[in-house]
Amino acid sequence: MTTVDDILKEGITEVIVTTVSKDGVPNAAPMGIVRKGNMYFIRMYSDTATFRNVSDTGFLAANFISDPRVYVISAFQDLPPGYFRFEENRVPPRLKDAAGWIIFKCQVKDVVSLEPVSVKVARCTLPAFNRAFAAVIEATIVGTRLRFYRGSEGIDKIRECEALVRKCGSPEDIEAIKKLKQILEIF
Numbered sequence: 001m002t003t004v005d006d007i008l009k010e011g012i013t014e015v016i017v018t019t020v021s022k023d024g025v026p027n028a029a030p031m032g033i034v035r036k037g038n039m040y041f042i043r044m045y046s047d048t049a050t051f052r053n054v055s056d057t058g059f060l061a062a063n064f065i066s067d068p069r070v071y072v073i074s075a076f077q078d079l080p081p082g083y084f085r086f087e088e089n090r091v092p093p094r095l096k097d098a099a100g101w102i103i104f105k106c107q108v109k110d111v112v113s114l115e116p117v118s119v120k121v122a123r124c125t126l127p128a129f130n131r132a133f134a135a136v137i138e139a140t141i142v143g144t145r146l147r148f149y150r151g152s153e154g155i156d157k158i159r160e161c162e163a164l165v166r167k168c169g170s171p172e173d174i175e176a177i178k179k180l181k182q183i184l185e186i187f
């Protein structure tokens, strides 16, 4: 049986975190789960909806999904309701198309500590690696932190990622980077 330790290796794994507000509204955002030894946590900005939902409900779902467009959209906009699936009451929703997900109980301290509750592997694929997927993720994370870069450094980095995506990427990767540039108004 696949365990959380098999899935989340030491370091930071980028996932789509899904949560639900106390009023029942689902939310998704990319976040990095840090594993140190057998401890799992997220360094979460307190001004995010994800942080608010986790503080209110105490749970999140970490979704593993290979569609780069979901990373771009959920980083900046609300994912339409059709992307989510509620399995049970009182449990955060997951993404409908996720290849697998882990439900975590959360404790909000200086970081958000994660205790695994359940793991589901819905689909397995061979680890064929395409640099474009990583480039979309990198460009998206730079996009969420543009205010911390000096001058055009952030935008330049996104353009470098874009060149790689155009060289190696699938149509979905190219659509994702175009969407990112459109959201950030990079022309």
Ligand SMILES: Cc1cc2nc3c(=O)[nH]c(=O)nc-3n(C[C@H](O)[C@H](O)[C@H](O)COP(=O)(O)O)c2cc1C
Residues within 6 Å of the ligand: 014, 027, 028, 029, 030, 031, 032, 033, 042, 043, 044, 045, 046, 047, 048, 049, 050, 051, 071, 074, 075, 076, 137, 140, 141, 144
């Ligand atoms: C790949 C990736 C990883 C990210 N990791 C984190 C993280 O670990 N913690 C965090 O607070 N924000 C992280 N972000 C930024 C959030 O996704 C972003 O602030 C988002 O708008 C939060 O959405 P929300 O308000 O719906 O929760 C990450 C963004 C990307 C693209």
